[in-house]
Amino acid sequence: MDQAVIVGWERALMAAEKVKERLRRATRALDGAGVPYAVVGGNAVAEWVARMDDEAVRNTRDVDLLVRRADFAAARTALETAGFVYHHLWGVDVFIDGPQGKPSAGVHLLFAGEKVQADDEHPCPEIDESERAAEFQVVALPALVRMKLLAWRDKDRTHLRDMIQVGLIDATWPARLPPPLADRLQQLLDNPNG
Numbered sequence: 001m002d003q004a005v006i007v008g009w010e011r012a013l014m015a016a017e018k019v020k021e022r023l024r025r026a027t028r029a030l031d032g033a034g035v036p037y038a039v040v041g042g043n044a045v046a047e048w049v050a051r052m053d054d055e056a057v058r059n060t061r062d063v064d065l066l067v068r069r070a071d072f073a074a075a076r077t078a079l080e081t082a083g084f085v086y087h088h089l090w091g092v093d094v095f096i097d098g099p100q101g102k103p104s105a106g107v108h109l110l111f112a113g114e115k116v117q118a119d120d121e122h123p124c125p126e127i128d129e130s131e132r133a134a135e136f137q138v139v140a141l142p143a144l145v146r147m148k149l150l151a152w153r154d155k156d157r158t159h160l161r162d163m164i165q166v167g168l169i170d171a172t173w174p175a176r177l178p179p180p181l182a183d184r185l186q187q188l189l190d191n192p193n194g
Contacts, residue, residue: 016059019043019105022097023063025082026107027136030065033078038066038130038139040110040147045159047138052166058158063107066139068127069114079107120150121180142176145169149181160188 023043030037039047042060050057067075072093076086084095084107095107110116112127125143132138139147145163148156163169171189174182187194 012059015061018097019060019063022105022107024135026063026065026079026084026095029078029082030067030075031136033074033081035071035075035078036068036127036137037071037075038112038125038127038137039133040064040066040124040139040144041108042155042159044139044144045148045162047133048141048144048168049162049166052168056162056166058162061105064110065107066110066112066124066127066130069111072109072111075109116151122146122150122178141168145173145185146177146181149177149184152184157188160185161192164188164192 023039027037027039038044041062041064042058043063046057046060065075076095079095080086083098085097085099085101087094087096087103087106089103092103093109094103095109096103097106110124112125113123115123124147125139129140129143130137131140145160148160160169169185169189174186174189176182177185
């Protein structure tokens with residue numbers, strides 16, 4: 001086998017492991033400091049999808065966490081103590097992994113009950129819309145689905161398709177959602193490959 005291919009696969013595996021390590025370090029720091037949080041984004045999708053089919057899990061390159069705005073100072077202290085470096089970049093509160101870390105691979109904070117973008121139809125969920133997974137607090141499935149439908153980027157639609165394919169989301173879900181989120185989900189249910 002070509003040595004470059006092996007190195008490429010090894011690099012991909014190492015990158016995925018770094019994200020998992022970053023997630024564990026960040027959530028352990030928040031747990032240890034008693035800061036309420038929930039894992040959201042691609043890592044939350046991975047947690048939920050793995051409950052149905054661990055082979056259907058996709059890797060993600062960053063860590064997204066939901067915290068209360070009132071807990072920001074305590075979260076910042078906990079994350080900085082764990083080796084993360086705070087920056088406010090492009091309107092996002094991000095903690096990069098050490099002085100040489102990349103913002104795109106950092107820990108990004110979203111704020112419970114607040115809109116991510118000013119023109120979003122709905123705010124992020126509240127912290128109490130979460131549950132304990134094996135290693136960390138994760139956003140509840142209905143809240144995660146709303147967040148993915150709200151963001152509606154290509155990667156969010158892919159995450160929703162993954163959740164549909166493993167049976168986490170079915171035809172009963174649109175009735176549970178407000179417009180326009182119900183319409184977006186119905187589009188994916190009607191055409192999951194589109």
